[in-house]
Amino acid sequence: MEINNNVSVQTSGETAVVYANDYLNKLTGEKIERECRRQLEAGCKTLVVNFAETEIVNSIGVSILLGVIDAASNAGAKIVFSDVNNDTIELFEMLGLTKHVTVS
Amino acid sequence: MAENQQKLIHTFGALAELGSEVSQKQNFQEMMRTSLHLLLGSLAIMRGGIARYSRYGHELNMLVMRGLGDDFPLSLSLCYEDERQFLVNDLYPIEVAQAKVLPFFQIYDQSFEKKRIELLVPLVIRDEIVGVILLGEKANGEAYSGYDKEIICAMARHIGVGIAQRNMMAELERRSDENRKLYDDLRMTYKDTVKAFAAAIDYKDKYTEGHSVRVGKYSEIIAQELGLEESEVEGVAVAGYLHDVGKLTVERNIINAPYRINAKESAELNKHPAVGYEILLPIHHPYTDVPLAAKYHHERLDGRGYPDGLYDKEIPYIAKIVNLADSFDAMTTDRPYKRRRPANEVIEDLQRNAGKQFAPELVTAFCRGMLKEVTGESKDKRFRRLLGREYMEAEGIVPILKNALNGMNATSSLTFVSPD
Known part of the structure; x- marks a missing residue:
């Protein structure tokens, strides 16, 4: 695992795993979006956002994830949200994010 | 029901955060970025932007955007018809698809369609347009509901x-800048007027040409050496420039007499401090005590001065400064009946009269300023310009200045005690 600008990333072939942790819910969460865009520009075809360390996602977090979804869609990459807790899955379903991503 | 409750918690959480964001004093650009995140995230809106309205240019300038791409126009023009409709809508969202009759939506139709902009929210605060919010499609692909629009509103x-707060602050800063410039202009005008007066005073006395200007400058040096605040230094300088304004009423043949004037003439001349005070008193000076400096600049610590024979602490401080500057200039310039005295003699005279005529700490400040210039410690050429290079480079001036400084206790209070 490497750390780019405080964001933990694991890459393997055309897959990149970006760890959302607790940065996501503040303006500093934009660095996660930037890292995702960097991975997509580097040729990543499957972008995994890992929520193992993310307890809740607020509106800022949702907005940042929408930016990631948009970037992945423009790059023709698949996006996966992994290790999402039940409350967050419900939120993503309610808001329609699950229409754009695979939740695992 | 559970979904509705979760939706409420999520959107109201965003609303609460937004309220706190706006009320906190922080970077405006960050505040706008966070606000847009909160708005988009609360209803999962894929893209959007916030623009500020410039009423001077009748245009909307994008402050923050998300998902609108680099080709989205950063500045959008409004015409009167658009503005009127936005004002009518207040904060209620306009559906772009329903508003194509307005010129604004016709002009930017392609950009809005390309980025799938669905709503435009006019930001109307106190009956004024301050900006707009542009919103794209929702992530769930559904149309905006009435509830969504209420939340957006x-x-x-x-x-x-x-x-609006930011605009108000910017306006206040602009006005404050204007006021400061206006004040600077006024101050400059006042200074120029003071200098013109000083020149007029000096013009009357052909033997002491430039005296008032020099006294102003010496007074300024003393005030600076005392470490007074900038405005106080300016006030002291002005007092120096105007100290002899009362001489404007004294007959020219008395002022210009090429001999020691007699008692009657002297009595006439000695009225000039009180006359100067009367002239300066009605003027609203930006600095205090300017009239007092004119009235009491011939008073001495030992009570032997005029017009009132005041002692030591009865004499206003500003008058003591001008008195020293005035006396120094009198000693270091040619008079009709007397040649200028050499620097050594003048400094010894100041030292000798410290505590009698002059306040000791003022003499110390004056000598210190002079010494700093002679030794090169100060790069200013204030004394050189007023006295000439040769005068300032007179042999033995440094030890005499040092001796004068060592011989006086700079921190002593004004020393003279009335013999009464």
């Missing part, structure tokens, strides 16, 4: 207030 009010 509430959040837009917060964002609008944030922009």
Whole structure:
């Protein structure tokens, strides 16, 4: 695992795993979006956002994830949200994010 | 029901955060970025932007955007018809698809269609347009519901207030800048007027040409050496420039007499401090005590001065400064009946009269300023310009200045005690 600008990333072939942790819910969460865009520009075809360390996602977090979804869609990459807790899955379903991503 | 409750918690959480964001004093650009995140995230809106309205240019300038791409126009023009409709809508969202009759939506139709902009929210605060919010499609692909629009409306009010506050602050800063410039102009005009007066005073006395200007400058040096504040230094300088204004009423043949004047003439001349005070008193000076400096600049610590024979602490401080500057200039310039005295003699005279005629700490400040210039410690050429290079480079001036400084206790209070 490497750390780019405080964001933990694991890459393997055309897959990149970006760890959302607790940065996501503040303006500093934009660095996660930037890292995702960097991975997509580097040729990543499957972008995994890992929520193992993310307890809740607020509106800022949702907005940042929408930016990631948009970037992945423009790059023709698949996006996966992994290790999402039940409350967050419900939120993503309610808001329609699950229409754009695979939740695992 | 559970979904509705979760939706409420999520959107109201965003609304609460937005309120706190706007009320906190922080970077405006960050506030706008966070506000847009909160708005988009609360209803999962894929893209959007916030623009500020410039009423001077009748245009909307984008402050923050998300998902609109680099080709989206950063500045959008409004015409009167658009503005009127936005004002009517207040904060309620306009559906882009329904508003194509307005020129604004016709002009930017392609950009809006390309980025799938569905709503435009006019930010109207206190009957003024401060900006707009542009919103794209929702992530769930559904149309905006009435509930969504109410939420957007509430959040837009917060964002609008944030922009209005920022505009108000910018306006205040602009006015404050204007006031400062106006004040500087006035101060400059006042200074020029004072200098013109000083020149007029000096013009009357052909033997002491430039005396008032020099006294102003010496007074300024003393005030600077005392470490007074800038405005106080300016006030002292002005007092120096105007100290002899009362001489304007004294007959020219008395002022210009090429001999020691007699008692009658002297009595006439000695009225000039009181006359100067009367002239200066009605003027609203930006600095205090200027009239007092004119009235009492011939008073001495030992009570032997005029017009009132005041002692030591009865004499206003500003008058003591001008008195020293005035006396120094009198000693270092040629008079009709007397040649200028050499620097060594003048400094010894100042030292000798410290505590009698002059306040000791003023003599110390004056000598210190002079010594700093002679030794090169100060790069200013204030004394050189007033006295000439040769005068300042007179042999033995440094030890005499040092001796004068060592011989006086700079921290002593004004020393003279009335013999009464």
